[in-house]
Amino acid sequence: MRFFGGKECHALIQRNSHRSIVHGLRISGARISTVKPAFNSDFTVFEPITLRDIQERCDHDHTINLVVITSPTYEGLAADIHGIAQYCLVKGIKLVVDGAHSSVFPFAPELYPPSGIGMEGVDLVVQSLHKGAGSLTQASIVHLNKTSKKSAKMLENALYVSTTTSPSSLILLSIEETIQSNFKDEVAKKRIHDTVKRAKELRE
Numbered sequence: 001m002r003f004f005g006g007k008e009c010h011a012l013i014q015r016n017s018h019r020s021i022v023h024g025l026r027i028s029g030a031r032i033s034t035v036k037p038a039f040n041s042d043f044t045v046f047e048p049i050t051l052r053d054i055q056e057r058c059d060h061d062h063t064i065n066l067v068v069i070t071s072p073t074y075e076g077l078a079a080d081i082h083g084i085a086q087y088c089l090v091k092g093i094k095l096v097v098d099g100a101h102s103s104v105f106p107f108a109p110e111l112y113p114p115s116g117i118g119m120e121g122v123d124l125v126v127q128s129l130h131k132g133a134g135s136l137t138q139a140s141i142v143h144l145n146k147t148s149k150k151s152a153k154m155l156e157n158a159l160y161v162s163t164t165t166s167p168s169s170l171i172l173l174s175i176e177e178t179i180q181s182n183f184k185d186e187v188a189k190k191r192i193h194d195t196v197k198r199a200k201e202l203r204e
């Protein structure tokens with residue numbers, strides 16, 4: 001968040017964003033506005049943020065230059081990242097996706113909704129491999145999309161400010177292992193496919 005924030009930044013974030021987003025932006029000196037997603041009282045959960053929610057705010061306040069969305073939500077509800085990304089692209093607004101809970105999405109893209117990785121209009125996706133994908137705790141990863149105007153070098157420099165100079169070999173190894181095994185191991189792939197299929201059947 002400090003990477004995208006700063007005094008020139010006016011960020012629109014969800015009212016129910018994770019506190020790390022608020023803290024990072026605050027430290028950076030960014031101005032923060034919030035948008036509240038709809039609440040589903042039948043299931044007592046917040047819905048994912050919608051394109052309309054974002055449009056309503058950004059069309060009326062042209063100083064907003066960063067949007068941060070959470071997709072999927074903690075409960076697994078995914079936003080229309082593509083629609084929001086297209087809108088942000090046209091408006092020249094940077095878009096960050098908090099995909100803390102989407103870490104298994106890239107392992108079965110035909111079954112899961114898009115995570116935003118590699119999607120035009122999305123600048124950055126953050127994922128927590130320890131949430132659902134099986135890595136050791138703190139195995140979070142950032143994906144800087146090639147279409148972003150921000151460079152990998154800038155991101156690296158920003159990370160230096162807030163990360164340890166003694167990274168954990170165990171966590172790095174567990175990140176590698178999780179990615180390798182889920183992408184390459186046929187048994188793991190089948191397990192993910194079967195689990196998602198069974199969840200879909202259950203829902204239907």
Ligand SMILES: Cc1ncc(COP(=O)(O)O)c(C=O)c1O
Nearest residue numbers: 018020070074098100128138140
């Ligand atoms: C939506 C969301 N974003 C960010 C985070 C922070 O992730 P981490 O604990 O991996 O730093 C969490 C953690 O629960 C989360 O639920």
